[in-house]
Amino acid sequence: MNAGIRSGSGFAPRTTLPVVEAIATRGGLLILAVALFVFLTLPLATLLMRSVEDRAGQFVGLINFVDYLGSAAFTRSAGNTLAFATLTTAITVPFAFVFAYAIQRSCIPFKGLWRGIALLPILAPSLLAAISFIYLFGNQGWLKFVLGALGVETIYGMAGMVLAMSFSSFPHAVMILLAGLALADGRLYEAADSMATSNRRKFLTITLPGARYGLISAAMVVFTMAVSEFGVPKVIGGNTSVLAIDIYKQVIGQQNFQVGAVVGIVLLLPVLAAFVVDSAVRKRNQSLLTARSVPYSPRPDRGRDLVLLIYVVGVSIALLLVIGMAVFGSFVKVWPYNLSFTLHHYTYGFEEAGVDNAWLNSVVMALWCALAGAALTFAGAYWLEKTRGADWLRPPIQLQAMTPTAVPGLVLGIGYILFFNHPANPLGFLYGTMTILVLSTIVHFYSSSHLTAVTALKQLDSEFESVSASLKVPFYKTFWRVTVPVCLPAIADIGRYYFVNAMTTISAVVFLYSPRTMLASISIVQLDEAGAVGAAAAMATLIVVTSAGVSVIFFAVEWWLARRTQAWRRHSI
Amino acid sequence: MATAALLLEGIHKAFGGFVALDSIDLEIHAGELVCFLGPSGCGKTTLLRIIAGLETQTRGRVLQNGRDVSRAPPAARDYGIVFQSYALFPNLSVRSNVAYGLVNRRKGRAQIDARVKELLSLVGLPDSGEKFPGQCSGGQQQRVALARALATAPSLLLLDEPLSALDAKERDRLRGEVRQLQRRLRVTTIMVTHDQEEALSMSDRVVVMNRGRIEQIGAPLQVYEQPATPFVADFLGKVNVLNAVSLGGGRYRVGTIELATSANGAAAGESVRLYLRPEDRVLADSGPVESMPNACRGRVQHVDFLGTYCLAQLEVDAFQGQSLLIYFSLNQSHELGVRDGASITFALRGERVRVFAPGE
Numbered sequence: 005m006n007a008g009i010r011s012g013s014g015f016a017p018r019t020t021l022p023v024v025e026a027i028a029t030r031g032g033l034l035i036l037a038v039a040l041f042v043f044l045t046l047p048l049a050t051l052l053m054r055s056v057e058d059r060a061g062q063f064v065g066l067i068n069f070v071d072y073l074g075s076a077a078f079t080r081s082a083g084n085t086l087a088f089a090t091l092t093t094a095i096t097v098p099f100a101f102v103f104a105y106a107i108q109r110s111c112i113p114f115k116g117l118w119r120g121i122a123l124l125p126i127l128a129p130s131l132l133a134a135i136s137f138i139y140l141f142g143n144q145g146w147l148k149f150v151l152g153a154l155g156v157e158t159i160y161g162m163a164g165m166v167l168a169m170s171f172s173s174f175p176h177a178v179m180i181l182l183a184g185l186a187l188a189d190g191r192l193y194e195a196a197d198s199m200a201t202s203n204r205r206k207f208l209t210i211t212l213p214g215a216r217y218g219l220i221s222a223a224m225v226v227f228t229m230a231v232s233e234f235g236v237p238k239v240i241g242g243n244t245s246v247l248a249i250d251i252y253k254q255v256i257g258q259q260n261f262q263v264g265a266v267v268g269i270v271l272l273l274p275v276l277a278a279f280v281v282d283s284a285v286r287k288r289n290q291s292l293l294t295a296r297s298v299p300y301s302p303r304p305d306r307g308r309d310l311v312l313l314i315y316v317v318g319v320s321i322a323l324l325l326v327i328g329m330a331v332f333g334s335f336v337k338v339w340p341y342n343l344s345f346t347l348h349h350y351t352y353g354f355e356e357a358g359v360d361n362a363w364l365n366s367v368v369m370a371l372w373c374a375l376a377g378a379a380l381t382f383a384g385a386y387w388l389e390k391t392r393g394a395d396w397l398r399p400p401i402q403l404q405a406m407t408p409t410a411v412p413g414l415v416l417g418i419g420y421i422l423f424f425n426h427p428a429n430p431l432g433f434l435y436g437t438m439t440i441l442v443l444s445t446i447v448h449f450y451s452s453s454h455l456t457a458v459t460a461l462k463q464l465d466s467e468f469e470s471v472s473a474s475l476k477v478p479f480y481k482t483f484w485r486v487t488v489p490v491c492l493p494a495i496a497d498i499g500r501y502y503f504v505n506a507m508t509t510i511s512a513v514v515f516l517y518s519p520r521t522m523l524a525s526i527s528i529v530q531l532d533e534a535g536a537v538g539a540a541a542a543m544a545t546l547i548v549v550t551s552a553g554v555s556v557i558f559f560a561v562e563w564w565l566a567r568r569t570q571a572w573r574r575h576s577i
Numbered sequence: 578m579a580t581a582a583l584l585l586e587g588i589h590k591a592f593g594g595f596v597a598l599d600s601i602d603l604e605i606h607a608g609e610l611v612c613f614l615g616p617s618g619c620g621k622t623t624l625l626r627i628i629a630g631l632e633t634q635t636r637g638r639v640l641q642n643g644r645d646v647s648r649a650p651p652a653a654r655d656y657g658i659v660f661q662s663y664a665l666f667p668n669l670s671v672r673s674n675v676a677y678g679l680v681n682r683r684k685g686r687a688q689i690d691a692r693v694k695e696l697l698s699l700v701g702l703p704d705s706g707e708k709f710p711g712q713c714s715g716g717q718q719q720r721v722a723l724a725r726a727l728a729t730a731p732s733l734l735l736l737d738e739p740l741s742a743l744d745a746k747e748r749d750r751l752r753g754e755v756r757q758l759q760r761r762l763r764v765t766t767i768m769v770t771h772d773q774e775e776a777l778s779m780s781d782r783v784v785v786m787n788r789g790r791i792e793q794i795g796a797p798l799q800v801y802e803q804p805a806t807p808f809v810a811d812f813l814g815k816v817n818v819l820n821a822v823s824l825g826g827g828r829y830r831v832g833t834i835e836l837a838t839s840a841n842g843a844a845a846g847e848s849v850r851l852y853l854r855p856e857d858r859v860l861a862d863s864g865p866v867e868s869m870p871n872a873c874r875g876r877v878q879h880v881d882f883l884g885t886y887c888l889a890q891l892e893v894d895a896f897q898g899q900s901l902l903i904y905f906s907l908n909q910s911h912e913l914g915v916r917d918g919a920s921i922t923f924a925l926r927g928e929r930v931r932v933f934a935p936g937e
Contacts, residue, residue, distance in 0.1 A: 191664035194631050199678030199729065200652035209677075213668035298662070 025479060030394040032387040037397050039380075040404040042431070043447050047419030048411065054422050055265035068266045077250065082270070085246040088162065088237070089230035089274070092169040096226045097219065099170070100177035103319055106312035108185040109211070111304040113313070119182070121320040123175045124327060127551040129508040130172035130233060131528045132544035134240040135537060136329040137164050144340050160242030168236045171326050173229045177222040184218015185211075190300035220285045224278040231274050232412030235510045235525075239532050239540075247271045248511075251414050255515060261422060268415040279410035327548065334542035350546075353539030358519075359527035363546050366524035369441050370506035370554075377446040377453065378499035385457035386487065390469055391479065409451040413511025420444050421515050436518040444512045449505045453498045460494035461487070489569040493562050500558040504551045580643040582607040582765040583628065583733060588637035590623055590789075597623045599789040601637070607732075608763040610756065612776035615786035616812065621769045622737060624786075628767065629735055630654050642732065656733040657726030661741055663718045665710035671697070671721050672706035678729045696724040699758065716747040723755070727762070734759070736768040740775060752779055773813050777801060785809050807933045810852045815888070817901050819851040820935070829932070832897035836871050838930040849932050855888060855904040857929035861922055862912055869924035875901060877919045880910070889915055 058064045072078055103122055107115050125133070140147045141159035148159075156163045188211070196206050234248040241249070247267055255264035334350070336343045354360040388401055408416070424435045434440040464487060472482040488495070510525045517523055524547050531540035583605040590598040598620045605611050613621035626632035628639060630651040638647045646654050657678075665674050672693055679689045697703050700720040710718055719739060726734060739755070740748045756779045759766050770776050776783050777797040785792045785800060785808075793805040804810035807818075821829040825845030827838045836851070843849050859866055866872055875891030878900065887910045891901045903923065905915050913921060 189662070189664060191660045191662050192666060194629075194651070195658065195660065195664040195725075196677070197631070197651040198629060198654075198656065198658045199725075200681050201677070202681070205681065209666060209669065213666075216668075 026393060028480065029387070029391040030397075032383070032391065033394050033397045033401065036384045036387055037401050037404075040401060040447075043443055044404055044407060044416075044450075047416065047423040048407075050423040050426070051265045051268055051415065051419040054261055055269055057262060059260075059262060068262050069269075072263055072266045073270070077245070078270075081245045081247050081250050084162070084244050085231055085248070086274075088165055088169070088233075088244075088246060089227045091162070091166045092173060092230040093223050093226045095166065096170045096173050096177050097181075097223050099319065100174055100181050100222060101215070101219065102312075102315060104178050104181035104185050105211075106316045108182060109188075109300075109302050110309050110312045111302055112309050112316060118316045118320055119178075121323055122178045124323060125172055126175045127504060127508070127555065128172075128327060128330075128548045129235065129510065129525045129528060129544055130168065131235040131239055131510070131525070131532070131540070132330045132548065133168035133171035133326055134164065134236050135333070135528070135532070135541050135544055136326045137168050138240060138537065139329050139333045139339060139541070140326075146340065158242065160240060161244050164240035164242075165237050165244065168240055169230050169233060171323070172233075172236070173226040174323070176229065177226050180222040180225060181215065181218050184215045184221070188214050188300035190298045193300055217285055221282055224282040228275050228278050228412075231278075232271060232414060232511060234414055234514065235529060238529055248412075248414055251418065252514065255418055255421065261418070264418050265422065268412075268418050271412055272410075272415055275412055276410050330541045331545045331548075334538060334545045336538070339538065349536070349538040349542035353531070353536055353542055354527075357527070357531050357534055357536060357539060359522055359524075359530060359543070361520075362522045362524045362527040362543065363550075365438070365521055366507055366547070367550060369438060369445070369521075369523065370503045370550075372438070372442045373445050373449075373506040374499040374503040376442065377449070377502035378495050380446065381450065381453040381498055382457045382488075382491065382495050385454055385461055386483065389458055389461045390464075390483075390487070392469075405454045406451050408448055411448075413448050413509065413513075414515075416444060416448055417512035417515035420512070436516075436521070438521050440516055441513050441521055441523070442506075444516055445506045445509060446502065448509065448512045449502060453501055456494055456498050456501070457491070460491045464490060492565045492569050496558055496562045496565060500555055503554050503558070507547050507551045507554075581605060581640070582609075582642060583767075584638075584640040585624075585628070586638040586640070588624065588627060588639070589635045590620070590627065590632070591635050596789050598627070598634070601791060603784065603791065603794070605765060605767065607765050609781040610759050610766040610768065610779060612780040612783050613767065613769045613786055614773060614776040614783050614812075615771065615792075617771060618788075619786040620789040621771075621786050625735055625737055625767060625769045628733075629656060629658055655731050656735055657729065657731040658735040659719070659722045659726050659737065659739045661738040663710075663722040663742075665718055665722055665725070667710055669709075670706065671702070671708050671710065671713065674710065674721055675706075675724045675728050677725060682729065692728060693724075696728055699727075700724045701754070714747075715743050716751060719743065719751060720754075723758070727764070732765060734764045734766040736766065738769055738771070741770070741772065748775075755779070777813070785812065787812070802929070804852070804931060807850070807852065810931060810933075815855050815902060817851075817853045817855065819853065819896065819899055819901075821849050821851050823847045823849055823932075827927075829930075832893075832895050832899065834873070834895040836925060836927060836930070838927040838932070840930055840932040843932055843934075848935055850935055852931040852933060853925060853929060855902040857926040858903055859924040859926065860905070860909055860913060862909055866922050866924045871925040871927050872922065873901075873925065874920060874922050875903075877915055877917055877921060879917055880915060887915060889921075891921060 055068055056063060056065060058067075103118075106112055107119055112118075137159055139145060141151050141164065142148070143158075145159065151157075151159060151163070159167075192210050193206060196210060232248060234252060237244060237246045237249050238252075247270060251264050251267045251271065254260045254267060333339050335345055335347070337346045337348065354362070384401075384405070388398060388405075420440065423429060424432055424440060426432065434443070468482055468486060469479050472479060508525055510529070513523055514526055514529075517526055524543055528540045528543050531537075531543060581604045583603075585601055585603040588598055588601040590596070601624060613624060615621050623632060627634045630646070630649055630653075634647070638645060640646070641655060666677065669677070675693045675696055676689050679692060684692070693706065694703070697706055700723055702717060702720055702724070705713065705717060705721075710721065713721065719742075722739070736755075740751055743751065752775060768776075768779065780797060782794060783797055783800050784794050787808050793800050793809045795803075800809060801813050804813065810816045819831050821831045821836070823829055823843035823845055824835065825841075827841035829836050829838065829843075829849065829851060831851065838851075859869060873893050873895060875893040878890040878892050881888045885907055887905045887907065889903050889905060889910075891903055893899070893901055903921075905913065909915070915921060
């Protein structure tokens with residue numbers, strides 16, 4: 005009888021299957037490796053090469069570096085960049101820490117609301133904050149007297165840059181710190197209580213060490229954002245030169261690609277340093293929680309909760325004020341003299357500057373990034389995590405997948421120009437098209453999306469593929485039937501992340517757009533340069549509304565997907 | 578009479594509608610080691626946390642050395658605690674962990690150093706002060722947690738399943754060490770455990786708990802040999818349960834035979850259950866069992882080999898379908914030929930039989 009089952013004709017092993025699977029496995033990995041190589045590594049390699057050539061393309065060694073690093077312009081820009089990034093980090097991280105602490109470790113009401121408000125700046129381009137601070141503290145600003153009282157001469161310069169950058173980077177720091185403060189071992193606090201420990205000592209010996217990695221990580225992210233920020237110094241920096249502006253001037257203004265490449269590489273160094281520090285710290289960050297730990301949950305404490313609530317409300321109002329200011333400014337005729345309502349900035353304002361196609365271009369590009377980005381990123385992560393064979397391809401893919409974190413958008417953008425604009429490049433036809441904007445944006449934001457996908461995939465039992473192999477089901481069927489449905493919320497999340505970032509990003513695409521593919525975020529810089537601050541505010545408002553609206557749609561879809569495909573997550577208790 | 582080291586009066590704890598503890602009264606004497614033993618969810622950990630002030634009882638009083646600490650915060654009570662997870666501060670060295678409570682008391686530096694050194698050698702880790710908890714084995718972490726709990730010389734030591742995270746060998750070793758240390762320091766100790774072997778081997782008294790109530794309090798031997806309730810009989814070790822009818826005067830009929838016992842509480846004609854442990858039998862290697870009282874004959878159904886012992890399931894015809902678990906030492910099982918299908922004669926020890934009503 006047993007023999008009968010074993011030799012049942014319908015269950016005979018299909019010998020063709022492994023061959024097809026092997027091709028699919030290796031093929032998928034190879035495509036991923038080649039794509040990353042062409043659209044990430046080659047542009048960066050071109051950048052490196054051009055930095056050691058002269059204008060005619062002759063190898064000149066490190067002369068470009070020596071010239072640039074020895075110049076007074078460099079000393080000034082490097083100093084400003086360092087001061088800008090350090091001040092922004094020193095302001096943002098403590099503010100974000102107290103905010104996240106209030107949400108995770110106290111009993112204040114409406115935590116969801118405060119968290120939502122804190123994350124709002126993500127939906128806005130960093131330029132929005134710069135415009136708002138000009139409205140508030142600029143030459144015609146409402147609150148200009150505050151600057152005078154503080155002894156700051158003008159908002160145009162370091163003060164404005166740091167303020168606007170702190171606003172833009174705040175949600176990123178808050179997100180990291182919320183995660184860093186989310187889990188704590190409640191038993192540690194109880195052990196401390198049993199030894200009559202003061203609140204101060206508990207904070208210093210348990211809370212702060214527990215959040216140490218989150219703090220370092222948040223500081224590195226904020227520092228990196230500020231170092232590579234282009235829009236904020238451009239709009240509110242006045243005469244303060246920073247490295248990011250220097251690159252732009254060299255490449256776009258003077259077509260001096262060699263020096264642009266040199267500045268790009270110089271810019272890469274602090275970001276790379278931050279990246280190395282962060283990964284070193286992450287590696288040491290073994291889980292402080294064991295299976296036997298009991299999660300900490302805060303108990304009400306009226307005094308502490310009241311103080312933290314006042315703080316959280318204060319910060320939330322400040323954040324809303326900054327966004328609200330730009331929105332308000334976009335609807336008034338002439339700030340601050342004629343405050344009557346108008347839609348003028350949204351219509352003639354755009355037309356006049358020739359950027360009336362920018363918003364639609366941005367939406368189209370963001371949609372492509374969301375769809376193609378989510379599909380490609382997830383498929384790539386799947387091939388990397390869940391297939392077997394062709395192991396020599398995996399380390400280079402992993403390395404390349406994490407590289408974009410350490411590459412400022414500006415550097416990536418110059419790399420793209422140098423590579424795709426090269427006369428000998430058969431891919432040169434991409435230059436100036438929407439496709440290259442989409443590709444560069446996907447690559448720019450690849451690392452974080454890749455990690456989201458890998459995390460979601462790692463939660464699946466690693467034996468699904470083995471089980472389906474033993475059942476003689478090809479892996480792609482399991483992919484469609486199990487893996488994709490289970491991971492749909494994560495895939496939607498990746499799509500939303502790409503969309504919002506595509507709407508707000510400037511740094512890489514500023515080198516790659518053409519008049520036909522002008523983007524909303526870049527048009528803000530142009531409008532501001534042309535003195536049309538109202539129209540610039542209008543464009544920033546449009547971006548916020550669009551990313552907010554699409555985020556809401558994505559959340560609705562995620563909720564719907566969760567109901568449709570995640571029924572298995574609900575426990576039957 | 579001296580005041581109790583710890584006195585619990587009518588402790589009641591409800592979580593919403595769920596009653597976790599129901600009027601617990603308990604007196605713990607100075608210097609003794611008491612185990613709270615019970616299945617998970619019986620309320621033993623909740624009771625320990627109420628004693629520690631980490632949980633507040635709905636009703637009832639906690640008195641420590643005569644002082645009412647019912648509403649006192651943890652810091653205002655006098656105890657040291659070791660958690661199941663140890664809860665060692667991962668970022669502090671072993672030395673700083675042990676010194677943690679001493680620093681809070683603003684002791685001098687030299688004094689703290691001396692005390693830490695003393696404690697680390699007490700728990701057998703004199704050279705591990707500079708290590709971090711993550712670099713220590715489970716057993717070492719457990720010792721560090723113990724040293725930390727004892728550092729301030731508390732009058733009460735609370736242990737919440739302190740050995741359950743360890744592997745079997747390490748657990749055995751630490752059982753002895755903890756007990757020795759506790760005896761030497763004469764510190765009143767309460768230990769929560771679900772491991773009956775641990776409770777029986779370590780404590781002076783065992784508090785057996787079930788569903789938020791105390792089932793029995795007594796010395797280990799007492800609760801094992803004279804379980805007060807069927808739950809205690811069942812929870813501690815293995816037990817045979819036989820349906821029987823009382824014939825009065827301590828005699829019971831099981832199936833077709835009569836058993837003579839020294840438990841004569843039940844009136845004649847009453848249906849009862851007899852509880853008898855697998856080791857409460859006399860075997861042929863110690864005399865002619867056929868002529869002993871309560872002699873039975875059974876056929877071996879199957880044998881579980883448990884190391885030094887075998888546990889055999891015997892079908893006793895006279896019991897009419899009720900089978901019996903009997904222990905055999907390995908030697909006995911060889912000498913008496915205990916194997917599947919073998920016929921074995923034995924006598925039940927009537928003086929060990931416990932009798933409970935069927936509904937209990």
